[in-house]
Amino acid sequence: xxxxxxxxxxxxxxxxxxxxxxxxxxxxxxxxxxxxxxxxxxxxxxxxxxxxxxxxxx
Numbered sequence: 529x530x531x532x533x534x535x536x537x538x539x540x541x542x543x544x545x546x547x548x549x550x551x552x553x554x555x556x557x558x559x560x561x562x563x564x565x566x567x568x569x570x571x572x573x574x575x576x577x578x579x580x581x582x583x584x585x586x
């Protein structure tokens with residue numbers, strides 16, 4: 529149990545700076561489409577959203 533005390537809590541970060549959590553409301557249809565696209569490209573839901581956002585603003 530000592531090893532649990534030594535490690536940090538929560539999920540490790542993706543990058544050096546802290547990430548922000550943003551809540552987005554989607555319809556069931558939008559969420560299904562997002563999940564289908566993510567699965568098609570072997571991505572998580574979050575990865576698919578970040579990918580789409582990078583192409584939208586990039």
